[in-house]
Amino acid sequence: MSTPLLEARGASRAFGGGVFDRQQFVAVADASLVIPEDDPVVVAIAGESGSGKTTLARLLLGILPPTGGSVRYQGTELRDLDTKMRQTFRRQVQAVFQDPFEVFNPFYRVDHSLTVPVAKFFPELSRSERRQRIEEGLQAVGLRPEETLGRYPHQLSGGQRQRIMVARALLLDPRVIVADEPVSMVDASLRATILETLSRIHRERGISLVYITHDLTTAYQLSHTILVxxxxxxVEVGEVEQxxxxxxxxxxxxxxSSIPLPDAKRRWGEGTVEVTHSGPTVEEDVEIPSATGGCAFAERCPHVMPRCRQxxxxxxxxxAGRAAACYLYEDAAVLSEEQVxxxxxxxR
Ligand SMILES: Nc1ncnc2c1ncn2[C@@H]1O[C@H](COP(=O)(O)OP(=O)(O)OP(=O)(O)O)[C@@H](O)[C@H]1O
Ligand code: SF4
Ligand SMILES: [Mg+2]
Structure with missing residues (x-):
């Protein structure tokens, strides 16, 4: 394989462990994920609240440095990117977050959040060329520029704000969009439109997507592979179908088992079922096993064995095409980071 566009290799992120906060908490442990250079993909990251999805997204976006392993862009560790490469990385790897309202400055018209990045990344364009780029970006996500530009964030609906965020990412000509729960704050009908837009952007423009969600139905509909x-x-990674x-x-x-089997022909957003869980959550003060302390799922697992706790x-x-982290598959081969x-x- 040629050098990946973006990759996490055994990336981990711990919080705490300092002088005032002795207890270390591992939010992401040994995650490996590749976005290839020449073959656009859609990878879903799924799991319940607190499972580390956003932390992994922040590692990939370079917002947070890993405390173990590495995150590389075109083969270079993010922290080692020189100014020019960092600028390219910032343009090519874009984020779309859950709550776009937090991203907008309420005192500026929404135009501001579009003109500033365009001016920063495309200083060579004239004023009218920039304007044209912005209008094309808005149209690509189904917004009419004349109804969007000139407005303040509070004058737009949640769905419009979220689409502006997708337009903002798009008009920088990204190669990867990391979308962290992009539709969890919008209603079901808009959810379908926004996911369809992301899917179309991937197909038509060859942009890779990292789609973060706690909703397995949309993960199934949108992605090729999934990390659970x-x-x-x-705990499981591979082709979404399998x-x-x-x-x-x-x-x-x-x-x-908590969702009806997704039907590939179903339209976006229909019958969406959220990931539910009946066991304890992280917030409930559960002791998190350390990397050597056993399987984190042991407390809830119906198949738990003594070795699972060790x-x-x-x-x-x-x-083929999939791996799971579980002692039930004793005879299966342990995979290297590269294989994962x-x-x-x-x-393959
Ligand atoms: N800056 C931080 N300092 C300390 N702990 C953190 C920090 N950021 C995240 N965590 C913890 O790491 C764990 C994983 O958080 P993360 O936000 O990655 O989960 P998530 O899977 O995105 O959850 P959600 O579905 O609720 O968005 C949580 O227990 C969280 O409290
Ligand atoms: S059987 Fe697998 S999932 Fe269950 S506790 Fe053991 S290792 Fe974990
Ligand atoms: Mg999150």
Whole structure:
């Protein structure tokens, strides 16, 4: 494989552990994910609240440095990018967040959030060329420039604000969009439109998507591959078709059993079922097993065995195109970081 466009290799992020906060909390442990250079992909990252999805997104976006492993853009560690490459990285890897209202400055018209990045990344364009780029970006996400420009954030609907964020990402000619729960704050009908827009952008412009969600139905509809996270660990990874239709990890099985089998012909957003969980959550003061302390799912797992509590299970290849971190698959081969990274985008 050629050097990936963006990759996380065994990336981890711990919080705390300082002088005032002795207890270390591992929000992401050993995550590997690849966005190839020449083959646009849609990768979903799914898991319940607190599983580390946003933290992994922030690692990929360079907003947060990893405390272990590495995150690289075109082969260079993000912290080592020189000024020019950093600028290219900032343009090519764009974020769309859950709540666009927080991103907008309420005192500026929404135009501001579009003109500033265009001026920054395309200083060579004339005023009218910039304006044209902005209008094309808005049209690409189904917004009419004359009805959008000149307004303040509060004068737009949540769905319009979210589409402006997608337009903003788009008009910088990105190669990857990291969309963190992009539709969880908008109603069902708009959810479908926004996801359709993202899907079209991927198909027509060859932009890769990292789609973060706690909703397996839309993950199934939108993505090619999926990483399922549980308490910071990637517990299952591989082709979405296999993972959702025949999950191997007991946690993924639990998630999938709580949704009706998704129908590929169903339209976006119809029958969306959120990931639910019946066990304890992170907030409920559960002791999180450390990397060597056992399987994080042991407390909730119907198949738990004594060895599950001793050491964290590694990702093993349960079948071609997919891996799960579980001791139930004793005979399966333990995968290297490289192999896990390959499964994350469907590469072999
Ligand atoms: N800056 C931080 N300092 C300390 N802990 C943090 C920090 N950021 C995240 N965490 C913790 O890391 C864990 C993972 O958080 P993260 O936001 O990545 O989860 P998530 O999967 O995105 O959840 P949600 O679905 O609710 O958005 C949580 O327990 C959270 O409290
Ligand atoms: S490793 Fe053990 S506790 Fe963890 S999911 Fe597998 S069987 Fe369950
Ligand atoms: Mg989150």
């Amino acid at each position: 996270m549980y308490q910071g660990a990637v 993972v959702i239709k025949a999950p191997k990890h007991p946690y993924t099985q639990l998630l999938v 050491q964290r299970p590694p990702l093993v290849q349960t079948d 990274a390959g499964l994350s985008y469907g590469g």
